[in-house]
Amino acid sequence: MGKRKGVESSIALADSAAMCRIEAIAAYPITPQTHIVEHLSEWVNDGHLEAEFVPVESEHSAMSAALGMSAVGARTFTATSSQGLALMHEILFIAPAMRLPIVMAVANRSLSGPISIWNDHSDIMTDRDIGWVQIFAENGQECFDLVPACFRVAEDKRVVLPTILNFDGFVVSHMIEPIEFWTQEQFDAYLPPFDPQIKLDVRKPVAMGAVGIPEIYYEARLAQQNALLNAKAVVVEAFAELEKTVGRKYNLVETYKADDADAILYLMGSLSETAMTAVDNLRAQGKKVGLVRPRLWRPFPTQELLAAFGNVPVVGVCDRALAFGLEHHMVAQEIRTLFYDAPHRPKLVEFVIGLGGRDVTIGDMEHILNRLLEVKNGAPVGPVEYVGVRK
């Protein structure tokens, strides 16, 4: 059993990255991710971590430098948020295409405009289809535990893809929690050294990033798709090993009191912790509601989600970003797609909540869960509801 200490989630996440023995970091400051890279520069400058910290001049260069670092065979880490992720956008697609297993922590934050530093999922929804493995952490302990899992998956020879660890900006990043640290021995046993099969090596020259002529491009893209889809089994293994190492169980899809539920709410990120309290409150009133949320978001855990929803008659979906011009937002689109070919199609009730740091209360969650039960009892589904917005 590791030592438990009260520490900010960002600091714990940075400590975890350092204990993964990362070798190269390219980073640019952006709120609310800053504490991670600040703390990592302390690790390096105090001589506790043998790594190169490159304080680049933009996030575009952060991701570009990260590709260079990873291409020569260094275990590479970076972190960003919001506008920084958006500025990286062009390069984000190239990292998986070049099969460079960079790990990036993304403190999820709203996108401009208007400019807002606060939490929602606008940034990562925009970069949903970039070809990275994507995992969500919901609290500080999960941030700490999942960094080594990300590296283990990313660098696995059956995967070799970059991996994003998403966690909510401020709500998680700046929260001080009691977090159980792993020992360095546990890290080293869980995560073998990075040993890439292909790298930029003067003894064995290779070309990375060659032109994909029309006879090649299509196959290259599809190979990348297959690599990402096949990563799912490796994530399962990485979570199983994690449980053996520290005793905490992570699943591709996490559920809360969903087994016998009359209505299930699907949401992503730290809102689940608020929603759990709401579920408990409603359960105390004899109302059978539950939660489902993805731990692994890409590759999308289709079968696991269908199994988690079972035959529930009503599903609610919470979106934390807008798909402008369409009133079925990103998360809702995914869940609609999930059920289209399913033998059992529940009624789908869509909500948007908590944009740009708008507070989400237990009362909001109780309202949503009660709405689902109303639909179960025959009320119309209705259009997407924008919860908590001033009329």
Next chain:
Amino acid sequence: MIEQYNVYAAKLLPPEELFASGHKACQGCAPALALRYLMKALGPNTIVCNATGCMEIVSSAYPDIAWGVPWIHVAFENAAAVASGVEAGIKILQRKGKLAPGKINVVAIGGDGGTFDIGLQALSGMLERGHNAMYLCYDNEAYMNTGIQRSSGTPFGASTTTSPAGKAIPGQRTVKTALLEIAAAHQIAYAATACTSYPFDFMEKVKKAFSYDGAKMIHILAPCPTGWRTNPGEVIKHGRLAVQTGIFPLYEVDHGRYKMSLDLPFLKPLKMYLSPQGRYRHLTEEQVAIIEANMKARYAKLQALCRITAEV
């Protein structure tokens, strides 16, 4: 060894071609020559980080790779950032003993569009942070890869597809950015201009650059007969005229000290350089006078910088 000889002595160069023939460059492509000379100067212990552009496209249409050294292309504006990462990665892996010790030359390569314009920020970052790497800008004075659009490396008056010689606006309206001055302002160890018509000067500069730790920059003028609308058989001549007329002087800034690379007793008339080029065909006497005045002012400033910095 070639440093001992001030003569054209191609036989003294390594015969190895690390930038191989068979690439897809146009006839008379001087940027391709620049890369060939670069690789002869550097040898196999080199990693190349190539920006998107002519030289990336012509040398890497999978599976026909022209490079005999490790080579990486990520995107257009970020060759310097990728090189920063490559250099940092090598540094830590050697420090940790995971990579054999020994010198590995890291070079970032971009065209004028990829350097003067879209890549300037990443270049500044690489130079300012002092990565032990060299940036090579091969300057053919427009976005030739996309079809001869103007860049901020395009000289005043030149006709390109986005600065056409129109009746109201006759060609490029702005003067060429003094790129090497921007590089030198980062107080790097070594910065130099070069021209593909002076291969030994260029190769000596590459070797000199890599004799220093830290960031270094070479800006090489590499004529593009396609974009300049010149005879592909005369690119060497046109490059020489660029230097000999003073419009593209060869010089170096070695730890802040400016030095002319060639001793030119007099400058050839500018028209010798301008008139064979289709991109300048439309120039009026007035425009030529502007070009000449700008060239003379820059040349005089450069001579003054050589004098002043020799003393400090």
